[in-house]
Amino acid sequence: MRFKEDYGGITLNEIELKPNATTEIKVVHKGHQKLSSFLTEVFLPQGYPSSVSEDYLTYQFWDTLQELCSSLNGTLASHAIFKGMGVGNSQASALGATYTWLMKDGTGMLSNILFAWSKGTLLDIDAKRWRLFADVLNDVAMFLDLLSPLAPPYLFTAAMCCTSVFRSLVGVAGGCTRATIKQHQAQCNNTADVSAKDGSQEKLSGLLGLLLSMTLINFISLSPIVTWITFTFLTVLHLYFNYRACSCLVMKSLNPSRYCVLLKHWFEDGTVLNPEQANSEEPFILGFRGEQIMVGASLKDLKLSFDSTTDMEINQSFYIIYHHKGKMNICLRSGCNHADQIESYYFAYKAAQSSHSPVILPTTEKMAEYKEFISCLTNRGWDLSFAPLGATQLRYSASS
Numbered sequence: 001m002r003f004k005e006d007y008g009g010i011t012l013n014e015i016e017l018k019p020n021a022t023t024e025i026k027v028v029h030k031g032h033q034k035l036s037s038f039l040t041e042v043f044l045p046q047g048y049p050s051s052v053s054e055d056y057l058t059y060q061f062w063d064t065l066q067e068l069c070s071s072l073n074g075t076l077a078s079h080a081i082f083k084g085m086g087v088g089n090s091q092a093s094a095l096g097a098t099y100t101w102l103m104k105d106g107t108g109m110l111s112n113i114l115f116a117w118s119k120g121t122l123l124d125i126d127a128k129r130w131r132l133f134a135d136v137l138n139d140v141a142m143f144l145d146l147l148s149p150l151a152p153p154y155l156f157t158a159a160m161c162c163t164s165v166f167r168s169l170v171g172v173a174g175g176c177t178r179a180t181i182k183q184h185q186a187q188c189n190n191t192a193d194v195s196a197k198d199g200s201q202e203k204l205s206g207l208l209g210l211l212l213s214m215t216l217i218n219f220i221s222l223s224p225i226v227t228w229i230t231f232t233f234l235t236v237l238h239l240y241f242n243y244r245a246c247s248c249l250v251m252k253s254l255n256p257s258r259y260c261v262l263l264k265h266w267f268e269d270g271t272v273l274n275p276e277q278a279n280s281e282e283p284f285i286l287g288f289r290g291e292q293i294m295v296g297a298s299l300k301d302l303k304l305s306f307d308s309t310t311d312m313e314i315n316q317s318f319y320i321i322y323h324h325k326g327k328m329n330i331c332l333r334s335g336c337n338h339a340d341q342i343e344s345y346y347f348a349y350k351a352a353q354s355s356h357s358p359v360i361l362p363t364t365e366k367m368a369e370y371k372e373f374i375s376c377l378t379n380r381g382w383d384l385s386f387a388p389l390g391a392t393q394l395r396y397s398a399s400s
Contacts, residue, residue, distance in 0.1 A: 043204065045197050053189045055250045059185070060198070062245035064205045065067070068269065069238035069253040071209030071289055075216055076231050077145035080382055081160070087088060100157045108164035123173060123256050124388045128246040128284035135175035135242045140236050141166035146231060200352060210394050243285075250279045252383040256283050256293070256390060263349045272376040293348045296392030297329035319344040320396075321351060328352050335396040338387045345389055 045051050123130050131384060141163040148159040179195075186194045220227040251258065252275045261281045265271050273281075301324045318336040321344060322329055328348040332341065347366065 002064065015238065021177075043192045043197055043200050045186075045190055047188060047190070050195060051190055052188075053187055053250070054167045054183045055248050056185050058248045059181070059245050060201060062200055062241050062248065063198075066135065066238050066241035066245060067202055067205040068209050068212075069234045069241060070135070071206055072212060072216060072230060073139070073142050073238065075209075076211040076220060076227060076234075077142040079217065079220065080146045080149050083149045100160055103157055104160040104164040107161040108168040111165040112168040112172055116172050119173070120176070122390065123176040123194065124180055125179040125390045126257065127184075127251070128249060128282070130173045131177040132242055132246050132285065134170045136239065137166050138170045138174075139238060141170065142231070146227070165262070181249065184249070184253075222348045246284060247280075250275050252350075252381060254345075254382065254384070254389065256345075257284070258388075259342075259345060260349065260390070263346065266373055267350065267353060272373070272380050274380045275382060292327040293330065293345060293352070294327055295330045295345065295389045296332050296394045298394060299331050299396055301325075301329070302331070321348045323351070332391065332395050334397045336395070341389055342374075342384060342387050343370060343393055345387075346373065 040048060049056070119130075144159055144163045144166070148156055148163070151159050163305055178198075182195045182198065216230070220230055255260070258278050261278045262273055265273055299320070301320050302320065318333045318340040320331040320333075322331075330341075330344045330348050330352060332344070347370070350366075374384070
C-alpha cells in the first residue's frame with residue numbers, strides 16, 4: 001500500500017508499506033528543509049498556496065511595496081512634524097506642543113466616529129475603491145505634514161488637526177477594506193491566519209523601512225529640495241503600487257459595479273464574463289456611475305392600484321421593484337436572502353434599460369431567462385453565497 005503526503009498542494013513524501021512489515025519512505029520534495037520553506041511557514045498562511053485565493057501572492061507583493069514606500073514617506077512626515085513642534089528650538093514650550101498634540105488626537109477621534117457612521121456600510125461594497133481612497137488620502141496627509149513647518153505658529157495646530165482628520169479616515173477605510181480583502185483571500189476559513197501573516201509581512205516591510213529611514217534622514221537634511229524630490233518620487237511609487245495591488249484582486253462576489261458589468265454584457269450580447277474579466281472592467285478608481293438602484297428601499301413612494309392578480313403576485317414574491325424619480329427602488333420582504341437580492345437586482349437593472357413601469361414583478365418567462373443567467377454565473381466561477389449589493393435592513397411584510 002502506498003501513501004502520499006501533500007502540504008499546500010506540494011507532495012513532500014511517498015510512503016510504501018510492504019508485506020514484510022517494512023516501510024519504505026521516499027522524500028519527493030526536500031524544500032521544507034530549506035530556508036525558503038522556513039520563510040514560507042513564517043510569512044505565508046498555513047497550507048499556502050491551496051489555502052488562499054489565486055491572486056494572493058500578487059496582491060501581497062504590491063501591497064508590501066506600497067507599505068515600504070508609505071513607511072519611508074512617514075519618516076519624512078515625522079521629521080517635518082517634530083520640526084514644526086519646535087524640537088531643537090529653545091523658544092518652543094513643552095506645554096504648547098502638548099496642547100497641539102491633544103487637539104490633534106481629539107479631532108482625529110471625532111472624525112473617526114463620524115466617518116464610520118456615514119460610510120461604514122459602503123466599505124464592504126467597494127473595497128477596492130475605498131482601499132485606494134485610503135492610501136491617496138494618506139499621501140495627502142503626509143503632504144500637509146511636510147508643509148506644516150512652513151505655516152505660522154497660529155496655523156500649525158490647525159494643520160495638525162487637518163492631517164489627523166485625514167489619518168483617521170485612512171484608519172477606518174484602510175482597516176475595514178483590509179478585513180474584506182483578507183476574507184476574500186482566505187479559502188479555508190483561515191481569515192485569522194491570513195490576517196496574522198499579513199501583519200508579519202507588514203512588520204517585515206516596516207523593519208526594512210526603518211533601516212532605510214536611518215540613511216534617508218541624513219540624506220534629506222541636506223536640503224529642503226532634496227526632501228520634496230524624495231517625497232514626490234516615493235508618492236508616485238506608492239500610488240502606482242496601490243493601483244497594481246487593487247487591480248490584481250479578483251473578487252468573485254457580486255457588488256453593484258461588477259454585477260452591472262455582467263448584466264451589461266448579458267443583455268447586449270448574451271455572454272457571461274468570468275471573475276477575471278469582470279474585475280478587469282470594474283471602475284474602482286472613480287467609483288461606479290451606472291444605473292441608480294436602491295436595494296432595501298421604502299414602500300412609502302409606491303403608488304399602485306391593486307387587483308387580485310397583483311395581490312397574489314406580491315404575496316408570492318420576496319421583493320417589489322418600482323421606479324421613482326429616476327431611480328429603481330427594490331423593497332425587500334422579511335425573510336429574503338442573498339439569492340432574492342441578486343434576483344431583484346437583475347430585474348431592476350433590466351427594467352431600467354427597457355421601460356419605467358410603475359411596478360416590476362417577474363413573469364414565468366422572465367424567470368426562465370434569469371435561471372439560465374444564474375446557471376452561467378455558477379459555471380463561470382462566481383460566488384453567489386452572498387452579495388454585497390448595499391442592501392439596507394429595511395424590510396416589509398405583506399398580508400391580504
